[in-house]
Amino acid sequence: xxxxxxxxxxxxxxxxxxxxxxxxxxxxxxxxxxxxxxxxxxxxxxxxxxxxxxxxxxxxxxxxxxxxxxxxxxxxxxxxxxxxxxxxxxxxxxxxxxxxxxxxxxxxxxxxxxxxxxxxxxxxxxxxxxxxxxxxxxxxxxxxxxxxxxxxxxxxxxxxxxxxxxxxxxxxxxxxxxxxxxxxxxxxxxxxxxxxxxxxxxxxxxxxxxxxxxxxxxxxxxxxxxxxxxxxxxxxxxxxxxxxxxxxxxxxxxxxxxxxxxxxxxxxxxxxxxxxxxxxxxxxxxxxxxxxxxxxxxxxxxxxxxxxxxxxxxxxxxxxxxxxxxxxxxxxxxxxxxxxxxxxxxxxxxxxxxxxxxxxxxxxxxxxxxxxxxxxxxxxxxxxxxxxxxxxxxxxxxxxxxxxxxxxxxxxxxxxxxxxxxxxxxxxxxxxxxxxxxxxxxxxxxxxxxxxxxxxxxxxxxxxxxxxxxxxxxxxxxxxxxxxxxxxxxxx
Numbered sequence: 001x002x003x004x005x006x007x008x009x010x011x012x013x014x015x016x017x018x019x020x021x022x023x024x025x026x027x028x029x030x031x032x033x034x035x036x037x038x039x040x041x042x043x044x045x046x047x048x049x050x051x052x053x054x055x056x057x058x059x060x061x062x063x064x065x066x067x068x069x070x071x072x073x074x075x076x077x078x079x080x081x082x083x084x085x086x087x088x089x090x091x092x093x094x095x096x097x098x099x100x101x102x103x104x105x106x107x108x109x110x111x112x113x114x115x116x117x118x119x120x121x122x123x124x125x126x127x128x129x130x131x132x133x134x135x136x137x138x139x140x141x142x143x144x145x146x147x148x149x150x151x152x153x154x155x156x157x158x159x160x161x162x163x164x165x166x167x168x169x170x171x172x173x174x175x176x177x178x179x180x181x182x183x184x185x186x187x188x189x190x191x192x193x194x195x196x197x198x199x200x201x202x203x204x205x206x207x208x209x210x211x212x213x214x215x216x217x218x219x220x221x222x223x224x225x226x227x228x229x230x231x232x233x234x235x236x237x238x239x240x241x242x243x244x245x246x247x248x249x250x251x252x253x254x255x256x257x258x259x260x261x262x263x264x265x266x267x268x269x270x271x272x273x274x275x276x277x278x279x280x281x282x283x284x285x286x287x288x289x290x291x292x293x294x295x296x297x298x299x300x301x302x303x304x305x306x307x308x309x310x311x312x313x314x315x316x317x318x319x320x321x322x323x324x325x326x327x328x329x330x331x332x333x334x335x336x337x338x339x340x341x342x343x344x345x346x347x348x349x350x351x352x353x354x355x356x357x358x359x360x361x362x363x364x365x366x367x368x369x370x371x372x373x374x375x376x377x378x379x380x381x382x383x384x385x386x387x388x389x390x391x392x393x394x395x396x397x398x399x400x401x402x403x404x405x406x407x408x409x410x411x412x413x414x415x416x417x418x419x420x421x422x423x424x425x426x427x428x429x430x431x432x433x434x435x436x437x438x439x440x441x442x443x444x445x446x447x448x449x450x451x452x453x454x455x456x457x458x459x460x461x462x463x464x465x466x467x468x469x470x471x472x473x474x475x476x477x478x479x480x481x482x483x484x485x486x487x488x489x490x491x492x
Contacts, residue, residue, distance in 0.1 A: 387414030
């Protein structure tokens with residue numbers, strides 16, 4: 001009887017652990033009692049289900065407990081808990097991955113539950129569109145420099161734009177301070193008018209003259225180099241330094257192009273370039289090529305080292321070409337012709353791709369170049385600038401060829417124009433047959449009505465300056481530029 005009670009007590013505590021031997025040993029009455037006791041124990045057992053937010057899923061849990069919706073599983077998870085792989089995750093996905101990588105969720109502390117990282121992550125910020133491209137330029141006259149006794153044929157900023165050099169028919173070369181307009185040097189030595197000037201990267205200045213020579217001037221000392229470059233048989237009409245400054249190219253009325261060694265003062269190459277006077281020459285930005293032009297209407301590109309002609313460009317109308325410039329990126333050539341046109345050539349394809357019109361040019365050799373413009377903080381655009389025989393300076397957008405500004409101020413032909421930037425200010429300098437050099441500064445629309453400066457940089461009035469020479473006259477308050485609303489060659 002005690003053994004039966006012992007067995008009955010053990011069955012009540014763990015009905016599911018009874019062995020098959022014990023079940024076979026009892027009588028039918030004992031079997032019935034065992035069934036009743038088992039049934040009573042099962043009814044009395046009520047599994048305790050914890051709150052969903054407090055459940056922790058482990059490997060030890062039964063399949064029924066893990067057969068829950070995956071979204072419910074992740075919502076009830078905590079990122080700070082360490083979870084073991086469970087049947088809702090494939091083992092190969094769990095290996096070597098963090099909880100964040102597996103679930104892709106972040107904790108929302110205010111709500112007490114997690115959210116999808118992708119839904120919480122803000123979209124990639126889209127940069128604001130750049131400011132619109134200006135439809136016009138706004139250059140105002142800053143200085144009028146008056147010291148040349150005859151027409152000024154050439155003008156150019158120094159490499160750092162701190163100085164301006166000018167050469168004229170009065171046989172002199174003058175150097176000016178860009179900020180103040182003060183005359184720094186007055187070089188004399190040529191026996192005839194000066195037609196061309198060029199700056200070396202080390203601020204040495206060269207000038208070409210109708211006396212058939214090229215002279216070098218040391219701006220740091222204010223003295224001329226002892227030996228001029230002699231070799232041309234006629235007027236030296238245009239010159240240019242290589243980027244390194246060790247080579248100089250010159251074009252002459254003797255129809256030849258000379259390539260000079262600056263240090264020795266000797267001709268390295270003599271190119272029988274054209275059948276008419278050579279009006280323009282220029283170096284490409286790496287110094288490996290030279291371009292020349294002439295009254296014969298041809299534009300030729302030369303290899304600097306070998307002297308071989310690489311390209312010959314000619315327009316179908318064959319107008320005389322008076323000036324050529326390589327674009328800053330070296331991919332194009334800008335050419336001035338005596339048919340009121342400035343043309344942009346893709347010399348590699350021997351094709352004219354742009355023609356700029358709006359100025360007057362049928363008689364004189366005019367000059368110009370490239371410039372930059374754009375609003376602060378916006379990508380810069382390029383423009384083409386040129387003098388004109390009607391006394392204007394014309395600026396065109398490089399791409400769409402529209403006139404951005406027509407700058408008025410000169411009273412005669414504008415022969416030379418150059419662009420530069422100093423202390424964040426974009427500048428244009430121009431010179432012409434009216435014997436003046438004019439410096440133009442780009443101003444904002446808000447400054448359009450402001451009167452220009454009335455001093456020469458030394459605190460003296462131009463009419464009562466210290467040396468009494470009235471070398472620099474400021475622009476009158478009423479002087480205003482007439483504005484015409486309207487493959488980046490400037491890439492370097």
